[in-house]
Amino acid sequence: MSHPLLVEAIETEFVPVAIHNNKAGKDAEILKRYEEPAWNNPVMRFVDAAGKDVLPRKDRVWQTNAVALRMIAALKAAKRPVPGYLELAEIETRTAGIQTTTFAMSCFWEGESRLGGLEGVTGTRAGWMDGREVVELRFDPKLISYTELLGQARKMNCLSEAFVRTEEHREIAAATLGASKAKLVQADASDAKASDQLYYLRKSPLAKLALSPLQKTRINAALRVGGDAKKWLSPRQRASLR
Secondary structure (H helix, E strand, O other): OOOHHHHHHHHHHOOOOOOOOOOOOHHHHHHHHOOOOOOOOOEEOOEOOOOOEOOOOEEOOOOHHHHHHHHHHHHHHOOOOOOHHHHHHHHHOOOOOOEEEEEEOOOHHHHHHHHOOOOOEEEEEEEEEOOEEEEEEEEOOOOOOHHHHHHHHHHOOOOOEEEEOOHHHHHHHHHHHOHHHEEEOOOOOEEOOHHHOOHHHHOOHHHHOOOOHHHHHHHHHHHHOOOOHHHHOOHHHHHHHO
């Protein structure tokens, strides 16, 4: 419950109720009604106004991303829209399988804003490596493969050289760019100065909001092309902006 967007979604899209184990009164009555044992693991249940399960019961929901996935599934099962900010919260709470790569280009302002809008890219960072302007990318290979990411970056003119972390990525990048432009590295790129990070967001009033990292990435990308950056905001963030 430490992710602010998840907390807001719980309080805005649902009516949250906590039922305690081994507590007399109404808590015990609810446990009995739903045939829950007095001693159990944390259980997440989503019920409609009549108290009927919207999703099958599930326990052992320990991790933040698992909570987000259950919330999204419940909204879909109830045929309700899933807000964009909740979708972003689910993506950025994924930890398994997230990979990192770094692309050199002529301008990291453009690189962050163009690549940050790609589905599957979960974060960007402007920096320097070997005297080149670069953008470090975090991406989910389940949503966008490394080959697809290279192809999209080339189309956007955001890939003149690739600095990779694995031999597999080096071979893929070499096949696309040539062996001399696919370099295996272990060190991270050095940070560009703060004013060069998420350049289009920093020029916007939205920069004053308390945004999550992925919100910043997507909003920066939307602002560059004049897109609807506000679609990624939560209701409370919209109110703060007003």
